[in-house]
Amino acid sequence: MGEDTTDELMRATYCALCKHGFADLTMQDIADESSKSKATLHYHYDSKRDLLVAFLDYLYERFKERVAASGGETPSEQLLAFVDAVMTPPPRDRQEEFQTAILEIKAQAPYEDDFRERLARFDELVYDRVLTIVAAGVEDGTFSADVDPGMVASFFVTVVSGAHTRHVVEGRQPEGTVEALAEYVESKLLADDAEGKGLSAE
Amino acid sequence: MGEDTTDELMRATYCALCKHGFADLTMQDIADESSKSKATLHYHYDSKRDLLVAFLDYLYERFKERVAASGGETPSEQLLAFVDAVMTPPPRDRQEEFQTAILEIKAQAPYEDDFRERLARFDELVYDRVLTIVAAGVEDGTFSADVDPGMVASFFVTVVSGAHTRHVVEGRQPEGTVEALAEYVESKLLADDAEGKGLSAE
Numbered sequence: 022m023g024e025d026t027t028d029e030l031m032r033a034t035y036c037a038l039c040k041h042g043f044a045d046l047t048m049q050d051i052a053d054e055s056s057k058s059k060a061t062l063h064y065h066y067d068s069k070r071d072l073l074v075a076f077l078d079y080l081y082e083r084f085k086e087r088v089a090a091s092g093g094e095t096p097s098e099q100l101l102a103f104v105d106a107v108m109t110p111p112p113r114d115r116q117e118e119f120q121t122a123i124l125e126i127k128a129q130a131p132y133e134d135d136f137r138e139r140l141a142r143f144d145e146l147v148y149d150r151v152l153t154i155v156a157a158g159v160e161d162g163t164f165s166a167d168v169d170p171g172m173v174a175s176f177f178v179t180v181v182s183g184a185h186t187r188h189v190v191e192g193r194q195p196e197g198t199v200e201a202l203a204e205y206v207e208s209k210l211l212a213d214d215a216e217g218k219g220l221s222a223e
Numbered sequence: 224m225g226e227d228t229t230d231e232l233m234r235a236t237y238c239a240l241c242k243h244g245f246a247d248l249t250m251q252d253i254a255d256e257s258s259k260s261k262a263t264l265h266y267h268y269d270s271k272r273d274l275l276v277a278f279l280d281y282l283y284e285r286f287k288e289r290v291a292a293s294g295g296e297t298p299s300e301q302l303l304a305f306v307d308a309v310m311t312p313p314p315r316d317r318q319e320e321f322q323t324a325i326l327e328i329k330a331q332a333p334y335e336d337d338f339r340e341r342l343a344r345f346d347e348l349v350y351d352r353v354l355t356i357v358a359a360g361v362e363d364g365t366f367s368a369d370v371d372p373g374m375v376a377s378f379f380v381t382v383v384s385g386a387h388t389r390h391v392v393e394g395r396q397p398e399g400t401v402e403a404l405a406e407y408v409e410s411k412l413l414a415d416d417a418e419g420k421g422l423s424a425e
Contacts (some may be wrong), residue, residue, distance in 0.1 A: 044246045119331065124330040130392045131323050138390050176403040183385025190332045190342050201378040208411040
């Protein structure tokens, strides 16, 4: 399958998920959002599940590219730029509906190992990146020596996951999550003699 | 409807949700878990949605009772006892399946205002209780004067929500969430001269 066709089918899957949600989604719904027939979809993907697994892979690649580009000089700045990139996806059509469909897919994880495995990759990416930044910050003395990078990384994954769920349930991004994480970095992670180097200097 | 019948139907709803999940649940599935007929269920509840709204109300009352009993002397202890009560539900049959069904219901919130409203009450209870404890702690000098109780309360709601979602997606309670919150309370909230009063003393 050419890259253009893949892109078209992935965009069609996005639109169909936003319109119909996950539970009621059919291959026909996805075909309807593209120039391809349902038969063509079935030629490339055996089932709706296979197509959605490919869609999660596609989303993951884009997520990886997007968050890789987050900058920052000091470990504190890197951490907050990364969190900001993770928490504020690029403006897209039907963002709310899309987030809702993703939460529906998360609720299927216990029944579909392929979904669970793909969803885990997003969390692992967040975990690994936070772990790397925090460990480097402990190493160079920006962060306190008694900070446990693994615990901080897992905590960040939990906060990101909670912000997503609350966004769906409440219909809006919960206020202050990024600010709360910024305060967490400042008060919990920064070494006492490093406050001037990090956020407090801003 | 007598209290016994309500209890029986709520327990039947719990079992049916665990077995069938939310999306495929029917009134017949719920009737099958009770001694009542589907006709009796329909006599008391117009629709599956109405029954689930009653079920969420029922869960909320139990949740309220359970977390109200969490103790603690100092504000730090109260906060952590509360978080512990919220994060560790009583052992129940099919806990994993139940948490999954609740996540499915959360993903319906954008389409069902009654669900959204009921789900919001759980978050509001957590928010209000954390707000009250933190505000009291700031007042009595246990917590720093520059702690913003509203931001802390919202952050706790996000963390609790994230722990629930990760539990479903990963099939296990994320490790270290309660410990991470305990460290957060210790390093971010406690006033510098109050460290001996709180967790550090344990």
